[in-house]
Amino acid sequence: MLPPPARETTSFSRIVAAFVFAFAFPALVLSQAIIWTDDAMALAQRAASAASGVVAALPFGAVLGWPYVFCAACAWACLHQFGRHHRSLAAGIGAITGAAVAVKLTGWHGADVSLLWPLSAVLGLVTGLGVWWIAYGPWKRGTSPRKASPA
Incomplete structure (x- = not known):
């Protein structure tokens, strides 16, 4: 059974926190x-x-990482529209984003391809899972997800 659409199970503040995590x-x-x-x-x-x-990594992450976070966010927005915000898809988007960073850093024939590509893909995978957990993870005690109004 598929989870409910993202707009019914998250809040704007959690999405902003997920974006900050994706950059930092x-x-x-x-x-x-x-x-x-x-x-x-x-x-x-x-x-x-x-x-x-x-201190230096945070602005560099924002300046150099925005194209990758933007592309991953666009992919995630498409999944959001179709209600497919699964943990495995978040990990896949993160791994693809990490691999794209490695391609940009080393190209296809870099000497560090065998080390940097898997490291970047795993880092992207962990980032994707972290973003998913921040945006859709467990709710704090006393709060509940917003329910869709009956139509």
């Missing part, structure tokens, strides 16, 4: 991964860079 989470994870895997830096320098990387 991949940027933070990638910035921290780059910093902590850099062999050229000393450990103390990595810690200082990691702290400043959090």
